[in-house]
Amino acid sequence: MTLHRPIGRVGARSAKRALGVQAALEWAFRIEKAQLELPMPPDVTEEGFGFGLEYVLLQRAVLGCKIDGGQHKIGGYTHEDAEVIAATVAGLPDSLGGKRMAIRVAELARAGLTPDWMPGAVPRCVPTIVKQNQHGTHAGAIVVGTERIRVRSSGGSSAWKTVEILACPVTFSPHPHQIEAAWRGYEDWWQALGWVREGLIAGGMLRELEVTMAMPKMRPWEGSR
Template sequence: MMASLMAGAVRPGRSVKRSVSIWELLVWAFQREKISIEFDELSRLAGERPGVGMEYILMQRHNLGCSVDGGGRSEPHPDADLISSALAALPEAVGGRRMAVWIASLAQSGRWPEVDCQPEAKCEPATVRRCKHGVYAERSFWSGDGIMHRWPQSQLGKNDGYVCLVRYTGTARDVASQRRQWLQWWSALLELRTTFQIRGLSAFEVTDSMPPMAPWNSGGQ
């Protein structure tokens, strides 16, 4: 699912704040401002003290007025730096660093996590082969897998003993995994939305708008 991107060629100004959703804000920061997450900044600003959360890091950002070195390009917007810091300090309760990296990757591509709103169980060949006549399921001689024994060689003909290995997709386990990942991602966005609504940004006003919490309940959007 492709998320909508914010339009406009001019950087947000400081006089009038633009109302955006938390997802639009993340996409702007990673696509337009091209920020990255600096996890080492946590120890630098927090003085190597454990247990320092997102709120403390953002306050230090405001107090110091500092920004991450842009590496030879123009410095990112101050709000983009705050977004980077907030992601780097994302609490473990909503995924921590692993979730922060995932959110950054999704925002860079402008896509939401994959979730099948109308799952359908399928049985497909594990591997296929292609030739001039088309695509065919690949077969192999069955020699056993430790659970099912191979066929007795003396009872097999010239073309007997071959199998086509298959895999199942769209199973209940696959659906549950996708939905669990979606809800974790959604919870992390909610945490970030709350943070920026409380702390505030210089150029943006974060609205209550969020991606659907459970898109599978309405058949997907």
């Protein structure tokens, strides 16, 4: 997504700049370097300087990613509209992922990325064992059992012989569950963006920015099939 120049900080009477919610998020977090100030948990008092180091480290371990907040853009000014957008993201309800989703939305916006929904991925049946020899690459086999068969010799006599039953184990790559999980992750992000969009529009707190109804595609994989 192409980002335009930062919103001007003067001329309050000028027309508001219209952006879709994804572009507005990228402007706030990527251009203005807005920080995501997450609310304190109910068991932490407001005394002191907010989050303790132990709590921050614990949350980073639980969430598996870095928590924004506590640092402001050095040597610069963060546009107040960007701060409003960041505060709205931080208020995502638990029903839409809460703090974890807020962090995901902010990090994707800061990187200018859309969740990877694995475009073009098709489950393919592939062998789990692959061997190579002078003749090239071929699927490997494993012994899954034995069977006794009667073998007749050229002289007319017969004898019992035990032979191995071989099978080629296979799997699907990527697995359908992986693709489904990627689709669910995208849909969860899309719903979170819809909530942020509605909150920014209803709140009416943006001074120089106007968030439009534009949204990313809801299910981009349906149009790519």
